[in-house]
Amino acid sequence: MRKIWDIHGGIHPPENKSQSTQTPIGLIDLPDEIILPLNQHVGTPADPIVNIGDSVKKGQVIAEAHGFVSLPVHASTSGEITAIEDRLIPHPSGMSARCIVLKPDMQDEWVALTPIDDFRTKKPGALAELIRNAGIAGMGGAGFPTAVKIQPRGDQRIDTLILNGTECEPYITADDMLMREKAAEVIRGAELLAFILGEPANIIIGIEDNKPEAIAAMSDAAKNAKVEIVSFPTKYPSGGEKQLIQILTGKEVPSGKLPADIGIVLQNIGTAYAAHRAITYGEPLISRVTTIVGESLNIQRNIEVLIGTPMSHVLEQHGFEHDQCARLIVGGPMMGYTMEHLHAPIVKTTNCLLAPTKAELPAPAAQQPCIRCGMCSEACPASLLPQQLFWFSQSEDFDRLHTHNLFDCIECGACAYVCPSNIPLVQYYRASKGAIRQHDEEKRKAEHSRQRFEFRKERIERAAAEKEAQREARKKAAAAARQKQAENAESAAATATPKPETTSPDKTAAKLERALSSAMSRLERAQKQVADALETDDTARTDTLQARLKQAELKVDDAKKRLDAFKQNNSDAKAGVNTIEEQNSASEKLEQSIVQLEKRLATAQQKLAEAVNSGLPTISALEQGVAKIRDKLKNAKEELANINNPETDTSASTDELKSAEAAISKAQTRAAELANMNPADKAVAKIVSLEKRLDKARERLSAAEANNDENLEVFRASVVTLEKKLADAKAKN
Amino acid sequence: MEVVLNSPIILALVALGILAAGFGAVLGFAAVKFKVEGDPLVEQIDAILPQTQCGQCGYPGCRPYAEAIANGDAINKCPPGGHTTIQELANLLDMPAPELDEEHGEESDVKTVAYIREDECIGCTKCIQACPVDAILGAAKQMHTVIASECTGCDLCVDPCPVDCIDMLPLESGPADWHWDLPKPVNIIATDRDSVPPNDEGAAA
Known part of the structure; x- marks a missing residue:
């Protein structure tokens, strides 16, 4: 047993x-x-x-x-x-x-x-x-x-x-x-x-x-x-x-x-x-x-x-x-x-x-307050303290319910059965167990949410930091590039500043010429724009464009002046140098000038070819220039031949040298003249363009007259102004 | 030396001084060795908060509010946590539990979850950016959807939606989530009670 x-x-x-x-x-x-x-x-x-x-x-x-x-x-x-x-x-x-x-x-x-x-x-x-x-x-x-x-x-x-x-x-x-x-x-x-x-x-x-x-x-x-x-x-x-x-x-x-x-x-x-x-x-x-x-x-x-x-x-x-x-x-x-x-x-x-009848199993009696009799704890088969659990359950004190071992309750109902106050104790325990389970589940979910939230925060911060780092890197790269550029410019300046002295005056002259030509092209563009504006009768634009035209003209004048001044100085300096350096270097000088002349000839010829191709009105002027350079080249070569001739004595050669030098200076002034010829070209171009515009304006005027356009007066006025301009330009030329 | 040994008072003072120095050294060592990083109170408060990250308290998330509470802010600004959270915070901080501050919202018994009406979604990603727990899935010009199990029901995604296609739906609950409710409070005034005769065999059902 x-x-x-x-x-x-x-x-x-x-x-x-x-x-x-x-x-x-x-x-x-x-x-x-x-x-x-x-x-x-x-x-x-x-x-x-x-x-x-x-x-x-x-x-x-x-x-x-x-x-x-x-x-x-x-x-x-x-x-x-x-x-x-x-x-x-x-x-x-x-x-x-x-x-x-x-x-x-x-x-x-x-x-x-x-x-x-x-x-x-x-x-x-x-x-x-x-x-x-x-x-x-x-x-x-x-x-x-x-x-x-x-x-x-x-x-x-x-x-x-x-x-x-x-x-x-x-x-x-x-x-x-x-x-x-x-x-x-x-x-x-x-x-x-x-x-x-x-x-x-x-x-x-x-x-x-x-x-x-x-x-x-x-x-x-x-x-x-x-x-x-x-x-x-x-x-x-x-x-x-x-x-x-x-x-x-x-x-x-x-x-x-x-x-x-x-x-x-x-x-x-x-x-x-x-x-x-x-x-x-x-x-x-x-x-x-x-x-x-x-x-x-x-x-x-x-x-x-x-x-x-x-x-x-x-x-x-x-x-x-x-x-x-x-x-x-x-x-x-x-x-x-x-x-x-x-x-x-x-x-x-x-x-x-x-399925009981009402007499068999009546509805539970009304609940009365707990009188702390302790009968429930005597009845509890799990040796719990039902009364304490009841209080904690009422106040939803989950911690104390845990420490009083609520989860050992088997919900047998013995405590409620013996309760003299008819308190439905088990219902409290069931409710509290459910609430605690739910609470724990929510805690678990909350913890999960917290982790997700923190991860998200971290991710956003990381992304921001990465962006910031990239921005910083770009900034640095830009600064480095700027610095490098500045250094390059400096070194270029360092090597370039003494250059004007070492570069041949011809190069400087060429530079000035380039500046002049670009100023002139700007001037032409401005003129054209003004003409267009006049044609379309855009007064507001015309004003600004005319202002721009004026500026361009001023610039062209300035460039011309500088070029002239430089040419003057250059020829003076050359003359001085030549007298100091005497004849021994004369042959070298001559050779140099020949080389230069040849170069210039080549560029002049190229320009001429371009002009011929594009049918510019400057062809004749350029042809003249080329011919002159050729002459100069020929003279220079002859002089060089004389200098290099061993039979000629030094005194004779000195005279010849002088004449050669004169020829050189002459050639250079001719070059300057060639450069100075541009205004004439410009005037010619201007006349041509004015003529074209006048034709166009007249055409439009006639069309407007035919259509009886409301802008008729405007067209007529523009034709008049153009005629006047053309007359002026021709007079200047 | 002899003066020290012969005078009991000085001897006692010296002994106490040595003891004090010894304990000071131990405490100093402990303060360095067992130093707690951060504020442990903030961690504890954060653990109690419901982590919906809804911002109804006026702070951008639960942790900032936890920090604010640690610095003396009111503990009754969390509607999602409701009464239980206030109670727990009051227990932790050893202060009386106030009622929920209605200014920040009302406690709701019904848990909600965001739901995107997917045919209406235009794929603007605004809700994705608003979601504090990355519970919305989608890409630009693609339909978005809410991962219901990750949604905290904070409704921060509802306002940014330009086409108003987000609903806050009550969380579906089945028998598995159900639990008993606490019995109704007792009527202790005798005249309020139903006149049910007390029964010795009144069993709990």
Whole structure:
């Protein structure tokens, strides 16, 4: 005989179990509709694998498990899928969830099953997988997937398997009746679970001593098995997982740990039975034994009901009198919850439907203030301080609730049962547990958001810093470029400034000439623009353009003056130099001047060619210039020949040198003249362009006269001005 | 030396002086060795705030508000956190918990999440720039969408939207998120109560 321990607290409410144990487990007619919620277990909902309109057989998988802690859903009977939609589910929230709706075809035709005669020929892991595929969840009420529970982690050595036949809650007799009628199969299920768990040393079936028939039947069935049937005094809530472990083994499951952590696995009787059927017959979990009880029913009994059968159908089959019923409770009177609607289905965890009359189970009395009597803590099976928890719960003091181990509360309701002030203590604890879970979830989410926010901030800062760095780099590069440019300019200036002295005067002259020509071209452009403006009669523009023209003219004059002045100086300087340097260098000078003259000749010829090509009016002038340069070149060459002649004496050569020098200076002044010839060219060009414009203006005037244009006067005036300008230009020329 | 040894008072003073120097050295070492970087109070306050980063408190995010609280700002400026957050802050800072300052918004029981009506989105990316937690996905001239699981419901994206295609929808909740509510407060005045006869077997349902 095994030693029995006691638990702290506990209560002895009226059992009310005899009403439903008078008749054997019954069966009811098939309903018109089967509603199968996708989440009848703890964990993630299953994924539907059928479509609306599909025909399914009894036991066929219609939704697959999604993840490790999840279970498939099977069709409870054969028929047609009519909907996959949100339907009311048995849940204290009264909310809806996704369900598969099946219309039975009344054939109740099984899908092909694969029974296993001897489970010992299979591997435990394979058996656990079969149990999972059969959709078996803990049938005591919590609905934790059985396959997960019977496959403990590697570090958990299981030495005890306990089957829970306690059924301590009033009214419920489903396990009692199952043990009475299917004792052998329950024992077989226990052996199966023990095999999967690796044959733990102890296999205990715990049954409260208020079920003598069940104890007798089970003891009888367990005669040849290595299973121990243990009965112990009736007390609520001995059937709690941790409480039963303490009663049968004397061990306490530490707060926040699982029984597996101390080497114990606990399963419900019904779960063992379902596991046995799943392996031996290959039947998935599609039905369960449920107690249908309450004074508002004509028949009170246990039935084996198909999962998904609407509660309304079940109640109807038992002569339900709606107006008599105070409320419909799913589960027992202590831990169950009230359903507002009757359309929710029976699910894998529905062990009892309680439909009491008002006299049988009156509404809870009005709550009164706590008088700190301490009866609740005496009743608490988890050795908590319900009264303290109540205060903390009211003030939503989550920290203190944690330190007072709120989460060890099994919500058995013993405290509320004994409370003389009728305080619904468990409701406070449930609310606080929910609030704390939500709060923790929010904290977790907040932490996540904070990380994302900080990451974003960091990213933005990094991007800004990168941009700043790029801007800085660009700035530096620009500064370096500027500096380099300045250095180049400086060195250019350093090497260039002395140049004017070293460069030949001709180069400077050329430069000045270039400046002059560019000034002149600007002048021409300005003139043209003024003419255009006059033509289009844009007075405002004409004024500015004329101002610009004036400026250009001034610049041209300036450039001319500078060129003249330079030429003058240059010839003076050359003359001086020549007298100082005497004759010995004369031949060199002459050679140089010949080279220069040749160069000039080449450029003059080029200019001439260009002029000829573009048909400019300066051709004649340029031809003259070229001819002159040629003459000079010829003279210079002759002189050079004279100087180099050895027969000529120095005195004679000196004279000749002088004449040569004179020739050179003459040539240079000629060059200056050539440059000075530009104004004449300009005048010619001006006359030509004026003539053209005059023609155009006259044409337009005649056109305007023909059309009687309103701008006639303007055109006439512009023709007059142009005529005048042309006359002036011709006179100047 | 002899004077010191012979005079108990001076001896005691010297002994105390040595002790003081010793402890001073230990404390000085500890102050350097175990120096806490930053303000730990700000971290604690920040951990309590709901991290919606909504800016309803008037600060650009939860952390700046945490810093402001550490510097003495009021603790009742956080509508998303509501009463619970104020309570926690009051506990942490050891001060009485004030009511929520309605100036900064009202506490809402319904959690919301932003939803972009995708046919109307023109892909301007303005909401993406406004989102403090990068919960909006999209690119220029591409349709945007909200990653609902990352959205804090701060509604900062609603205003910048030039075509008003963002709605704040209540977060869908199923049976998994549901939890029991606290029972209604007690009517302690006898005449306010329903005249229900007390029942010995009154069980909690």
